[in-house]
Amino acid sequence: MSDDLGGRPNAAGDEADLVARAVDGDRAALAEVIALLQDPLYRLALRMTGRPADAEDAVQEIMIRVLTRLATWRGEAKLLTWAYRVGVNYLLNLRRQSPQERQQLSLDDFRDDLAEGLAAEDYRGPEATLLTEEVRLGCTQAMLQCLSRDERVAFVLGDVFDLKAAEAAWILRISPAAFQKRLERAKQRLATFLRSTCGLADAKALCRCSRRVDRAIELGRVQPRRPAFAQHPVSPGGRTVAAAAAQMLTLRDAAGVIRVHPDYAAPQAKIDAITGLLHSGRFPLLD
Template identity: 70%
Template sequence: MSAREHEGESVAAEERELVGRAIAGDRDAIAEVVRLLQDPLYRLALRMVWRPAEAEDATQEILLRVLGNLDTWRGEAKLLTWAYRIGVNYLLNLKRQSPQEAAQLSLDAYRDGLADGLAEADYLGPEATLLTEEVRLNCSQAMLQCLARDERVAFVLGDVFELNSTDAAWILDITPAAYRKRLARAKKRLGNFLTATCGVANPEAFCRCARRVDKALALDRVDPSRPAFARHPITPGGRTVAQAEQQMVQLHDAAAVLRAHPDYAAPQAKMAAISGLLHSGRFPLLD
């Protein structure tokens, strides 16, 4: 057995032991399950619903569904992979729509919107670096919303989270071949858009984040006093905005633009609410 296989078996055994204790009603074990899953599930939700507030709500609901079904986990996949499957099913069927979904905004229409109001020079006002980062992060979130949900989640699992096609297909309950086809379609659409539009992905393209700041401020798409992404809390030890951006610059490909978000942490208000529920005596695992 290779060292990697041995490590994988050790992790699987640890997860089985942890879940067993959680199912038995061990509050510390349940809290540890939440701690392990909350940030990855939040990052999944954020990519699918665009705004942090909506992602918080979705993450809370997904975690409660994960905990409510924990006794059905049989170790057929890693605990996080299994939780992603529950999360993806919830997010694909979410009735609430992002503004882009509600407007049925296409990538072509989004590109036209970016061209409208593009300044002739970079923004040099207060907090220029911060606001340029906020525009970039907000823009890459928004462009994802122009994909149909099934394509969006395929892209997020494959090219943002970098899962292999076997795991991603299992999460989506489709064949690996069908998943690869769906991912290729999403990558082609986003790649064509970024190559034609985004100066980060292609220096010859027309759009520049620093030249979109004035328009974004005028349209209230970024809030200089409360930037949603550039100052978002991150997981302890996770990538910062600057580190994620440096990786993007080094990779020089379109997918890197969409991958280059920091390692966001789930806001603690909703996680505290889950903790309160776990200790309320009303949660099924503790009955």
Template identity: 70%
Template sequence: METGSEIDERDLVARAVGGDRAAVADVVRLLQDPIYRLALRMVWRPADAEDATQEILLRVVGNLASWRGEAKLTTWAYRIGVNYLLNLKRQTPQEQRQLSLDEFGEGLREGLAEEDYRGPEATLLTHEVRLNCSQAMLQCLGRDERVAYVLSDVFEVNSEEAAWIVGATPAAYRKRVERAKKRLGNFLRSTCGLANPQAFCRCSRRVEKAVELGRVDPKRPAFAAHAVTPGGRSVAEAERQMIRLHDAAAVLGAHPDYAAPQSKMEAIAGLLASGRFPLLE
């Protein structure tokens, strides 16, 4: 039996495919934040995630006529997004250097202060270090393991749906998740004081080094001051959840519910309304 939301999605897509531009805009609004959060976890930097989100949404809209309700609309859009992100030619700095988690951990030891940072905006910058670091460590995984981990332990997509999204068998998908969880779990337990109080690294002791290296901009924090979806988790709420759970998945999942930058979404809306984009061929 179809649920009300499934019926609503079918109606929305049918209207969009029929040329209703308001319905097209509603599809974009429905998908923009989930797609942006997926892209952000895969490409690390917000500016790159914005570009990827625009390209993915244009592909989604351009292929709406092919959606047959075989999956929820968001799940179907994730499949398009994952295919785009796995084949993206642009590489993150970690990918360019082929940086391993072991090498990343050794880098965290360098410049670790003896005491917590107590300078201006100490709480904000400590949050920024944590959020930036958890993004960076994900980039040390291969893309197939990264997206499997993100879908499983960050977005909590069930294995059947996630396997369909990545185009793998459920068994192969679960193996990817297991490999990623083992590697990240071992790294966090040996390195991260949030996952293991006995580990050496503390976000508050990495602030000065992160600023010095240009990984954190104290005037324009990329993650700690990022806009969130209305009603979504804030940075503080995500951190409280992480502290309660106190494990590897919590550390990597404890990001706020980021909202796609409105200026970029308005640019997409303008492109769709311009008549230059072949909407629903």
């Protein structure tokens, strides 16, 4: 199961009517638009920035841009697809966020990092299952950060969100052929890395999540009392951490290790703040 397109209305006419009502000041319609977009856009931001705190800040900026430009949407694409275009443009131009990006860490560098401090045996301390899953989720986020942003966004749109090439190409303002080329390059790089490094992708590979827990805690990448990913809220009815872990085991391709994450929900406090700003008149909807 890949990230879906976010529970949008079934017909383009329904979306057009909903947006028109929101732009005209219908608060219920605006709340519905926000509910449709908030979680998919947050998951996009999280995959691109790698860390919940950075994704929270990014999704707030993206949502404000989307909502204050609602009147410019003309139905040339689905509402969420159009919102993804706004979000991708913001994220591709965002200052460097993650440690991997700031240090320009390559996948080879990351492989060396994972090999250092690898324990001889599985972690068996408190909350071993939870912390092992936290290592996996954090590690797969970090892998994405080792790609260029162009490769990363292609992988996220095409392989994580499972968008068609034409739709993803429209978001990126490139041709479908160019998008496909970027996606294949990203998938090949990640697959090569995973098969040589990740025990979940290849039993012969060097790394095991359960043997990285102590080192991850030591480096501060895992907070035992506040796991960033393994206890992150998910969308109502969405894929949980346990469901994601179970599904990952059924996949045959190496990239599935990265693809399968819980259906994380946008932090409600940020969404409430956005709604408050819009209702304050400081960021009026364009008409």
